Amino acid sequence: MKAMNNIILPPLFPGEVLPPLNALFEKSIDTVKSIQSLPLPLDTLKHRLNETLQFHSQSKLSQKDILDTLIILAESWKKKSFPYRKVAEEWLPITTGFSREMIRECLDITLEEFKLDKLTQCFLELGICNTESKFHLHIHAGNVFTSGLFGIIYGLLSLNPQLVKPSSEEPLFPWLFVHSIIILNPSLAAHLAYYNWPGGTKTHEEVVFAYSDKIFAYGDDNTISDMNNRMPSSVQFHGYGHKFSFGFISNDNLLMEDFSEIARRIAYDVALYEQQGCMSPHFILIESDSFDIVVKLGNKLAEEMNSLEVKLPAGIKSIEEKSLIKSIRDELSFQSSLNHGIKLLESNNSLNWTVVCLQNTQVPISCLNRFIYLVLFPKKETIGELLKPFIGKIQTIGYWGSLKQLNGLTSELSALRANRFCLLGEMQKPAIKERHRGKPNPEDFYEKY
Amino acid sequence: MIIDELDQKIISLIQKGVDSPPDDKEFSELALSLFQYQFDNNEPYQKYCRSLSLTPEQVSSWREIPAVPTSAFKAVRLASFPPEKTIKVFHTSGTTQSKSGEHYLDSLSLYHASLNDNFKKHLLPEYEKIPMLSLTPSPLEAPHSSLIFMIDDCMELFSSIDKAFFILNDALDTKGLTRKLKKYEDSQEPILLMGTAFSFVHWIDFCTENHLQFHLNPESRIMETGGFKGKSREVAKSLLYAKLDELFNIPQTHIINEYGMTELGTQFYDNKLFEQPSPEKVFKNIPPWSRVLIIDPETGHHVEEGNLGMIRIIDLSNRGSVIAVQTEDIGFKIQDGFDIKGRNPRAIPRGCSLGIDEILS
Numbered sequence: 001m002k003a004m005n006n007i008i009l010p011p012l013f014p015g016e017v018l019p020p021l022n023a024l025f026e027k028s029i030d031t032v033k034s035i036q037s038l039p040l041p042l043d044t045l046k047h048r049l050n051e052t053l054q055f056h057s058q059s060k061l062s063q064k065d066i067l068d069t070l071i072i073l074a075e076s077w078k079k080k081s082f083p084y085r086k087v088a089e090e091w092l093p094i095t096t097g098f099s100r101e102m103i104r105e106c107l108d109i110t111l112e113e114f115k116l117d118k119l120t121q122c123f124l125e126l127g128i129c130n131t132e133s134k135f136h137l138h139i140h141a142g143n144v145f146t147s148g149l150f151g152i153i154y155g156l157l158s159l160n161p162q163l164v165k166p167s168s169e170e171p172l173f174p175w176l177f178v179h180s181i182i183i184l185n186p187s188l189a190a191h192l193a194y195y196n197w198p199g200g201t202k203t204h205e206e207v208v209f210a211y212s213d214k215i216f217a218y219g220d221d222n223t224i225s226d227m228n229n230r231m232p233s234s235v236q237f238h239g240y241g242h243k244f245s246f247g248f249i250s251n252d253n254l255l256m257e258d259f260s261e262i263a264r265r266i267a268y269d270v271a272l273y274e275q276q277g278c279m280s281p282h283f284i285l286i287e288s289d290s291f292d293i294v295v296k297l298g299n300k301l302a303e304e305m306n307s308l309e310v311k312l313p314a315g316i317k318s319i320e321e322k323s324l325i326k327s328i329r330d331e332l333s334f335q336s337s338l339n340h341g342i343k344l345l346e347s348n349n350s351l352n353w354t355v356v357c358l359q360n361t362q363v364p365i366s367c368l369n370r371f372i373y374l375v376l377f378p379k380k381e382t383i384g385e386l387l388k389p390f391i392g393k394i395q396t397i398g399y400w401g402s403l404k405q406l407n408g409l410t411s412e413l414s415a416l417r418a419n420r421f422c423l424l425g426e427m428q429k430p431a432i433k434e435r436h437r438g439k440p441n442p443e444d445f446y447e448k449y
Numbered sequence: 450m451i452i453d454e455l456d457q458k459i460i461s462l463i464q465k466g467v468d469s470p471p472d473d474k475e476f477s478e479l480a481l482s483l484f485q486y487q488f489d490n491n492e493p494y495q496k497y498c499r500s501l502s503l504t505p506e507q508v509s510s511w512r513e514i515p516a517v518p519t520s521a522f523k524a525v526r527l528a529s530f531p532p533e534k535t536i537k538v539f540h541t542s543g544t545t546q547s548k549s550g551e552h553y554l555d556s557l558s559l560y561h562a563s564l565n566d567n568f569k570k571h572l573l574p575e576y577e578k579i580p581m582l583s584l585t586p587s588p589l590e591a592p593h594s595s596l597i598f599m600i601d602d603c604m605e606l607f608s609s610i611d612k613a614f615f616i617l618n619d620a621l622d623t624k625g626l627t628r629k630l631k632k633y634e635d636s637q638e639p640i641l642l643m644g645t646a647f648s649f650v651h652w653i654d655f656c657t658e659n660h661l662q663f664h665l666n667p668e669s670r671i672m673e674t675g676g677f678k679g680k681s682r683e684v685a686k687s688l689l690y691a692k693l694d695e696l697f698n699i700p701q702t703h704i705i706n707e708y709g710m711t712e713l714g715t716q717f718y719d720n721k722l723f724e725q726p727s728p729e730k731v732f733k734n735i736p737p738w739s740r741v742l743i744i745d746p747e748t749g750h751h752v753e754e755g756n757l758g759m760i761r762i763i764d765l766s767n768r769g770s771v772i773a774v775q776t777e778d779i780g781f782k783i784q785d786g787f788d789i790k791g792r793n794p795r796a797i798p799r800g801c802s803l804g805i806d807e808i809l810s
Contacts, residue, residue, distance in 0.1 A: 319757045319758075320779065320791070322746040322747055323777065323779055324777075327520070327759070327775075330775055331520040331521070331524075335524055336500070337493075337497040337500035338493055338497075338525060349748065351746065351747055
């Protein structure tokens with residue numbers, strides 16, 4: 001029997017000797033039980049935070065210097081041979097449960113945004129920034145490993161010192177990112193630190209909160225609300241609870257196609273991050289009066305989901321996730337034996353994907369892991385009325401249809417207060433300026449369309 | 450086979466006792482006969498079986514009998530008899546977001562038969578009668594609860610003159626319960642306390658706040674059932690048992706978990722008092738009139754001992770509804786019994802997406 005080890009990620013503060021990447025990850029992957037972080041004694045933590053702020057106050061870096069570093073960094077991360085990328089591809093499947101192919105794809109689409117023109121646009125939007133004497137703290141959650149990245153980039157470009165607290169589930173990617181940036185430009189160590197503490201450890205939180213003036217936190221609604229209640233009044237708190245996304249297909253376009261393109265786009269949106277991101281669609285509303293259209297699209301989508309399994313194999317699921325999928329499939333299978341308005345399509349001998357066609361208009365929330373509902377949405381219905389209970393909970397609306405129809409929907413979609421609008425197939429590709437929460441304005445969509 | 454004949458055969462198997470050796474041949478014959486009967490008389494079940502291409506002609510073993518998901522009891526009346534023959538309907542607890550399920554019965558004889566001996570052997574093997582205090586509502590307050598029906602039925606048979614329910618108008622009667630427990634602390638007469646895990650947590654909170662503790666006779670016992678489904682506060686079982694031990698002076702060997710559900714006629718109990726096993730051999734006994742399969746959710750096939758999967762129950766006492774029920778609980782086989790690891794939460798978001806429970810709350 002192999003002896004099992006833990007990989008311990010040390011904090012990253014300026015003035016400390018960086019642990020070499022190779023030494024940390026030299027262990028054979030199948031002998032590693034978990035990847036954890038190393039908390040510091042509170043006195044040491046205070047000392048490190050003080051030191052970092054001191055280094056930062058002496059930093060001579062300009063926004064342009066940081067921009068240049070980020071562009072070189074992104075180019076490096078895009079290379080398959082880049083040591084950090086190699087570590088990420090090999091080890092992130094352990095912390096996220098995603099397949100290696102999924103990790104590659106998610107890295108690639110995220111890095112797409114790290115281009116000179118896009119970063120310059122952020123830089124220009126920010127303008128000249130006044131630096132503050134305290135940290136911008138980023139508290140990440142969950143296993144969608146790239147989700148907090150854009151916030152850090154913005155923070156760096158604002159010239160303020162950034163402190164990253166990764167999710168306890170997935171501490172690795174932020175560590176690799178911070179480590180790689182400091183190696184590339186050691187002066188940036190004064191601008192970017194990484195420290196992880198066990199979630200909910202109030203003594204650590206109190207110290208770190210006291211050294212922060214802006215906090216960006218992700219988590220479930222209860223955690224965010226609890227954190228907000230404990231914030232010192234001097235801190236600007238930006239909490240992001242859970243949200244969901246959906247797609248909308250207007251009919252006229254649909255009738256003219258063979259569904260391949262749209263099915264391919266939906267499959268991609270659903271598969272990315274195993275549907276666990278807030279930008280992942282839970283259901284697609286199909287504006288039509290014919291359930292046959294929905295089923296036809298469902299069959300095509302099933303084909304695409306099958307094909308996509310080769311390019312983006314499904315990740316590892318826990319027994320709880322598996323049994324949840326199976327329970328919901330069983331429930332739908334029972335209902336479909338009595339009711340012709342339900343069509344269940346599923347992967348063969350696996351729980352890798354599920355497509356459910358529903359005739360009754362409803363808002364079905366997915367159990368995730370590539371479980372998507374296609375819902376008939378009769379033309380006489382109004383989307384605003386259907387989704388009224390979910391106002392404020394919607395992240396992205398992925399759209400497919402004509403500009404004319406979208407024009408007619410603008411006010412209804414605006415009323416839903418979604419953070420972002422995009423084309424189906426691009427739901428998981430927010431622009432860097434949209435950061436994690438996007439821009440809440442459907443008119444912006446016209447520019448892109 | 451006509452209903453009376455079928456019922457008689459099942460009752461005679463049940464009456465052999467919970468400790469009689471399992472007779473696979475007899476169980477198999479009865480299970481397949483029951484499946485045929487239900488297929489013929491339960492239309493929604495028949496449609497489901499046909500959709501799975503698993504009709505009585507195609508099924509040759511009890512292991513192959515199609516299991517309905519527990520959620521099916523919410524979707525449709527799943528009964529193998531006409532509505533006018535209904536004499537009792539049990540409702541699942543349900544939540545504000547979901548419809549509750551219904552289990553229809555046309556006879557209580559199987560229900561009584563399966564619960565009484567099973568209860569006695571697992572909770573009161575050495576007692577004929579014992580004071581029974583229940584941290585639940587009474588049957589008057591909860592007429593459609595199968596748990597309350599079961600507790601009331603067992604109280605009728607096994608309680609001494611002292612029996613009482615301590616949830617009134619949806620609130621725990623803390624005064625009444627304190628008074629009663631003080632009485633048994635003084636008399637040192639062993640008692641049986643029954644309740645859901647959630648009601649015990651409430652009681653522990655109340656006692657902690659009020660600095661209460663009860664030094665009951667350590668031969669007293671607790672039947673704890675149910676989880677925390679839909680409740681705001683969840684406590685690990687080991688912690689709950691340790692707290693109960695501390696609060697009542699009842700050792701953990703005398704705290705018995707009952708696993709049952711509205712959709713089933715049979716209950717499953719820890720074998721602690723029944724067989725007095727060593728701690729690593731504590732599991733839930735399977736009475737001879739039922740079987741448990743642990744199903745791999747990926748393949749749908751049953752798994753070997755020790756492997757985790759979804760708990761499927763084949764229960765002959767479910768004559769009036771459906772013999773095979775697929776639960777959403779996760780467990781594993783251990784020796785001749787099984788144990789539960791947990792229930793699949795209806796929402797397990799790992800990323801930043803919203804879970805089902807959260808969005809509906």
